[in-house]
Amino acid sequence: MDLDRLLGQAVEVGASDVHLKVNQFPKLRRDGILQTVEGWPRLTEIDLYAALERVCKYDQARLQSFAGRGDLDIAYTGDNRLRFRVTGFKQRGHTSLAFRLIPGQMPSFQALRLPPGVERLANEQRGLVLVTGPTGAGKSTTLGAIVDHINRTRDLHIVTIEDPIEVVHDDHRSLVQQREVGFDTESFRLALRQVLRQDPDVIMIGELRDAESAETAVQAAESGHLVLSSMHTIDAAETVSRLIEFFSETKQKQVRSILAGVLQGVVSQRLLPKVGGGRVPAVEVMVANRRIADLIRNDESELIGDAIEAGAFFDMRTFEQALIELVVNGAVDSEVASNAASSKHDFLVAANHAVRVHAAAEKA
Structure with a gap:
């Protein structure tokens, strides 16, 4: 299995995470939803061990520790320069790996939409x-x-x-x-x-x-x-x-x-x-x-x-004020935001009022 090619393919379609499990197709998480990586077969124990060796290529002590403890937390940079935080663990006697993409270039506060x-x-x-x-x-x-x-x-x-x-x-x-x-x-x-x-x-x-x-x-x-x-x-x-x-x-x-x-x-x-x-x-x-x-x-x-x-x-x-701003700006659907709020009913009342006020201000 070409680990870097698999990870690169997942990142190209916007994945934030990749999951590898024995006897399962590779999975990726995009926009919070778990889905199958297209074009790859079910993974074998050999595939997972090869990926584990690749991740620990420059840190054999971690590889040996994983064999005994069954847990791993390490950063991995592939030949394609993509960088991931990797968590390895044992489940039902088999190796599983979870990769989380780390941004190569740090976005600004504005790009991250931070207040x-x-x-x-x-x-x-x-x-x-x-x-x-x-x-x-x-x-x-x-x-x-x-x-x-x-x-x-x-x-x-x-x-x-x-x-x-x-x-x-x-x-x-x-x-x-x-x-x-x-x-x-x-x-x-x-x-x-x-x-x-x-x-x-x-x-x-x-x-x-x-x-x-x-x-x-x-x-x-x-x-x-x-x-x-x-x-x-x-x-x-x-x-x-x-x-x-x-x-x-x-x-x-x-x-x-x-x-x-x-x-x-x-x-x-x-x-x-x-x-x-x-x-x-x-x-x-x-x-x-x-x-x-x-x-x-x-x-x-x-x-x-x-x-x-x-x-x-x-x-x-507050978190509720942040949710209302996202709804008013059209970034998040009101139903999605209300499900994240501490009180769905109170939030919808406040959000609908804020949307009306914003619309009136836009017309003025």
Whole structure:
């Protein structure tokens, strides 16, 4: 099986992901829908092992580890220069591989259809900025776009800790050092302990996954660094609560006080089917202000949504406000948007009103 040809064919038709499974035709995901890659036979165990060897060609230790553990997470660049994040796993005794396309050239905020609040947060000098959302929501791309923006506009030292490295950043105005767990450093834990000794201005941690990474991120932000990371949470309120829950109950009051001072903002996103094909992000943006800080400090994160809704002056917007904007602009069908909203009925009432107001303004 020619792995690079298969992946290239999938990308040509707009695939974001490719799945390989023994005794199954290759599958691709396009616009969120799983479908068969045309012109390819069912895959054999030999095909999957050959693909696995190809992916691990320059990292035999990962290949040997997979044989014992049955799990793999690695970045792969083919001869056609297409780059993927690859997840390997065992199922029913057979090897399966999932490939996710990584953009070769980082799109701008505008090209990604990200709201102004994202660039506002990218321009911060210090503090903690989090990008959140479910798996497949484009968190890595948004984080990559923020790093790229800083790299092109400011003279800083950027250090990233990733597992694996997804978006590769060349040096522009900034000096960018990218460290891959298992390749450049033994573990996340060791890299996190060392990063503050490397004279960084900006630290990008691929994901806050436990108390240690959360504590390091908060400490680095508190000491004057700009810290970027991601979490698997759906909105700002849940993000704040989850971040605090990483810590023991005896520390949570102190952490809330620190977080109120260092958290600069949260970008929460989901991808929705776009009218005419493709997908578009619906993005909630929380930008820290005095009201947000008070809510965090006083353990009232359930009220953060209300503060975001009233925070347009600070480039904030809720997920529902983002959905309404997409409907008004004709990017997303109202039925699709309403299914993503927390209250379908309330959303449809608000969206229909916004569409009428927009139409009246267009006629005036």
